[in-house]
Amino acid sequence: MTLSLIGSVILLLHxxxxxxxxxxxxxTRTPQGTIAWVLVLLLLPELTLLPYLFLGASRFRGYLHTHHRALPREHPVTAGDGEGRYAALMAMQGRPFRAGHRLRLLIDGDATFEAIFAAIAEARHTLLVQFFIFHDDxxxxxxxxxLLERAAAGVRVCVLYDGVGSHDLPRHYVETLRAGGVAIHPFATHRWRNRFQLNFRNHRKIVVVDGVRAFIGGLNVGDEYLGLKPPLAPWRDTHMEIRGPAVADLQQLFADDWQWITGAPPPLHPSPAADGDARVLTIASGPADAQETGSLFFVAAINAARRRIWLTTPYFVPDSAVRAALRLAVLRGVDVRVLIPARPDHRTVFLASTLHAHHALRAGVRLFRYQPGFVHQKVVLVDDECAAVGSINLDSRSFRLNFEATALVLDRDFAAQVEAMLRADFARSREVESREYLDAPYLRRVAMHVARLFDPLL
Structure with a gap:
């Protein structure tokens, strides 16, 4: 009887x-992922059915419906002066560059959070706050x-955090905020089922104050982002402040996520007036997109470069499209540089990144390892007039598994500030040479190639 029951269970599992x-x-979104899932589900369903439930589901019907309802209806988008090289990105986002912005580049955690806290203290109507990670430190x-002080002053405060990114956030942290009048929720792609989906995380970092100023970039809320946690300290990161019409795009991006989670929109403000000369295009990407927007963003930016393309990323795991774009840029004489960490925070990613760095080096890309501490910034510089700051890493997770946000800026003054920042970073870096891979112990090189097999999940 027992053997018969066990046999029936095994048959059912298969x-x-x-x-x-x-x-x-x-x-499944990629051929590699499809092959992997099909094989393990057919051969080992006893071990893989449960992981597939939490990792494999990738349909976003409800989220897509809400998201597409809120998308701007501005097709066809016409490129203005100097915007032609980025026309594909405008078409992909369904909106043009917004003109009339005042921008502030925020280098590292102290400058970023002093600016954010000063803006929060000045909030009079609404605060929209979204981070991948909150720590109780x-x-x-x-x-x-x-946030509690602003809520007590009558400001409507709405907070989103990612349930997996903030997995160690204690319940009392959230309950204290709710008790103080702050509306706070974890993000999930499925409102009613599979709320513990481990993939498809919301990696965006957005703060919008009274609908007139916004912050976007790579920093989360935790002491490590202030460089207070060795061995990765000092932590190198970048954020930016935006004043002008693109604030409304970031507000709407937050509103899409908030309405999906809560069923109701947050308090919204009309688009603010022009407040400067810079042009800004908000790039929103995620697994709900019909295409792999994150990868296409990098491909378009690299293809737009005529003189230089400088990239900085904590995880250098490019897909085939980005690798090809980098190679073509080198072949047409573009100065291609990539700044990556010298210290790992995730060892498997670091191993795969080291192998990708070796292949990129052979293709003529110059790579640099930042020496003082861990580099976490996600910054792009194209020629002398275009720069981007946001949350998109140069890896498959950002390309197709995470919800991300980046601000693409057309402005020579801002690009010059980014250039100066990156030159200082390169001056503190060691240029990668071929011997980094060739002189590595054999077993370490084997580990790099094994790690690369997991590219679709890194």
Whole structure:
């Protein structure tokens, strides 16, 4: 009787494995992921059905419906003066560059959070706050207190955090905010089922104050982002402040996520008036997109370069499209540089990144390892007039698994500030040479190639 029951359970699991494999065949986003899921679901359903439930589902019907309803209806988008090289990005986003912005480049955690806290203290109507990570540490408690003070003053405060990115955030941190009048929720792609989906995380970092100023970039809320946690300290990162019409785009991006989670929109403000000369295009990407927007963003930026393309990323795991774009840029004489960490925060990613760096070096790309500490910034500089600051890493997770946001700026003054910042970073870096890979121990090189097999998940 017992053996018969066990046999029936095994048979049922294999039937479910076949059904799950068929689902993976139809809906997994990459060929590599499809092959991997189909094989393990057919051969080892006892071990892989549960992980597939939390990692494999990639349909976003409800989120897509809400997101597409809120998309701007500005097609066709016409490129203005100097914008032609970025026309594909405008078409992909369905909106043009917004003119009339005043921008501030915020280098590292102290400058970023002093600016954010000063803006929060001046809020009079609404605060929209979204980070991938909140920690219950010194910076986290300072943020908590700042939000509570504004809520007590009658400001509508709405906060989103990612449930997986903030997995160690204690319940009392959230409950204290709610008790103080702050509306706070974890992000999930499925409102009613599978709220513990481990993929498809919301990696955006957005703060919007009264609908007139916004912050975007690479920093989260935790002491490590202030460089207070060795061995990765000092932490190198970049954020920016935006004043002008593009603030409304970031407000709407937050509103899309908020309405999906809560069922109701947050308080919204009309688009602010022009407040400067810079042009800004907000790039929103995520797994709900019909195309791999994150990868296409890098491809378009690299292809736009005529003189130089400088990139900085904590994780250098480019897909085939980005690798090809980098090679073509080198072949047409563009100065291609990539700044990456010298210290790992995720060892598997670091191993894969080291192998990708070796292949890029052979293709003529110059790579630099930042020496003082961990580099986490996500910055792009194209020629002398275009720069981007945001949350998109140069890896498959940002390309196709995470929700991301970046501000692409057309402005010579801002680009010059970014150039000066990156020159200082390169001066503190060591240029990668071929011997980094060639002189590595054999087993370490094997580990690099094994790590690269996991590119679609890194």
């Amino acid at each position: 039937v479910l494995g076949v059904l799950a494999a068929a689902h993976a065949l139809m809906y 010194g910076l986290g408690r300072r943020m908590q207190q700042a």
